[in-house]
Amino acid sequence: xxxxxxxxxxxxxxxxxxxxxxxxxxxxxxxxxxxxxxxxxxxxxxxxxxxxxxxxxxxxxxxxxxxxxxxxxxxxxxxxxxxxxxxxxxxxxxxxxxxxxxxxxxxxxxxxxxxxxxxxxxxxxxxxxxxxxxxxxxxxxxxxxxxxxxxxxxxxxxxxxxxxxxxxxxxxxxxxxxxxxxxxxxxxxxxxxxxxxxxxxxxxxxxxxxxxxxxxxxxxxxx
Amino acid sequence: xxxxxxxxxxxxxxxxxxxxxxxxxxxxxxxxxxxxxxxxxxxxxxxxxxxxxxxxxxxxxxxxxxxxxxxxxxxxxxxxxxxxxxxxxxxxxxxxxxxxxxxxxxxxxxxxxxxx
Numbered sequence: 001x002x003x004x005x006x007x008x009x010x011x012x013x014x015x016x017x018x019x020x021x022x023x024x025x026x027x028x029x030x031x032x033x034x035x036x037x038x039x040x041x042x043x044x045x046x047x048x049x050x051x052x053x054x055x056x057x058x059x060x061x062x063x064x065x066x067x068x069x070x071x072x073x074x075x076x077x078x079x080x081x082x083x084x085x086x087x088x089x090x091x092x093x094x095x096x097x098x099x100x101x102x103x104x105x106x107x108x109x110x111x112x113x114x115x116x117x118x119x120x121x122x123x124x125x126x127x128x129x130x131x132x133x134x135x136x137x138x139x140x141x142x143x144x145x146x147x148x149x150x151x152x153x154x155x156x157x158x159x160x161x162x163x164x165x166x167x168x169x170x171x172x173x174x175x176x177x178x179x180x181x182x183x184x185x186x187x188x189x190x191x192x193x194x195x196x197x198x199x200x201x202x203x204x205x206x207x208x209x210x211x212x213x214x215x216x217x218x219x220x221x222x223x
Numbered sequence: 224x225x226x227x228x229x230x231x232x233x234x235x236x237x238x239x240x241x242x243x244x245x246x247x248x249x250x251x252x253x254x255x256x257x258x259x260x261x262x263x264x265x266x267x268x269x270x271x272x273x274x275x276x277x278x279x280x281x282x283x284x285x286x287x288x289x290x291x292x293x294x295x296x297x298x299x300x301x302x303x304x305x306x307x308x309x310x311x312x313x314x315x316x317x318x319x320x321x322x323x324x325x326x327x328x329x330x331x332x333x334x335x336x337x338x339x
Contacts, residue, residue, distance in 0.1 A: 002248075010334060013232050015236065131228075152308045155308065159328075187322075
């Protein structure tokens with residue numbers, strides 16, 4: 001009988017996805033197109049934030065949206081109504097978007113006519129965190145009704161995001177959600193994460209978000 | 224649920240290395256997964272069993288080593304283990320600082336495979 005032997009592998013399980021994500025990032029960098037990966041649970045306000053963003057920035061930047069949410073048909077229609085291109089990825093019920101799906105979606109867009117692409121990832125705090133999409137920045141939305149304990153339950157997504165939007169702060173009053181506790185829990189996972197509380201409904205804090213995104217796009221295109 | 228996609232990638236990595244090593248059969252696969260990851264071991268084995276049918280990795284056992292989270296204190300540099308899911312404030316055991324950086328806990332890689 002053949003002898004059992006060991007082969008040292010020491011390779012990332014998702015090395016192939018990471019490689020393709022790296023290629024996407026390099027390709028977009030060459031073309032000067034900034035891409036943001038927006039992640040959150042369902043119902044926390046990804047579509048509302050995207051619509052606010054598009055309305056605020058569509059005259060200054062040429063924006064497109066890649067829709068990955070499972071009910072993206074509705075979301076894509078809302079975006080198209082704002083007069084900007086949207087590509088809908090049919091994930092067939094998949095729980096996340098990966099680099100090959102994004103590469104396919106990018107082939108549907110006229111990249112020469114774009115400054116910024118926003119990916120609306122599948123509503124889920126677990127799976128999207130594991131997959132690099134090739135975006136230049138990752139942002140996660142956490143809404144007040146979800147509770148300030150989410151970084152304890154889903155630490156990975158907060159550890160890989162550049163920014164956390166705390167949406168629905170108009171619900172803070174009368175709730176036991178503690179912004180300071182949330183801040184502490186997120187920062188220990190990721191000391192460089194930016195935290196922006198806002199309300200898509202009332203508009204409070206939205207200008208901080210727009211300012212952050214605008215600075216990111218401008219930095220990206222300058223460098 | 225993303226275990227399926229992760230396991231598909233895992234199988235590709237395993238088959239590539241087994242092929243390069245001219246293996247006839249893969250007996251076990253040792254992977255290291257950080258504590259922050261929500262990958263469920265049972266599901267990975269089940270998906271692996273399904274996906275590897277008819278390949279030299281069929282029947283291989285997945286051994287998952289969970290890597291605990293450790294943090295480096297931003298103030299004094301001490302590296303210490305702590306539960307990232309605790310509701311308590313995490314403080315450096317040496318200097319009690321609350322500013323820290325995650326060092327381990329996000330791993331997701333294949334360490335080695337046992338082949339015949």
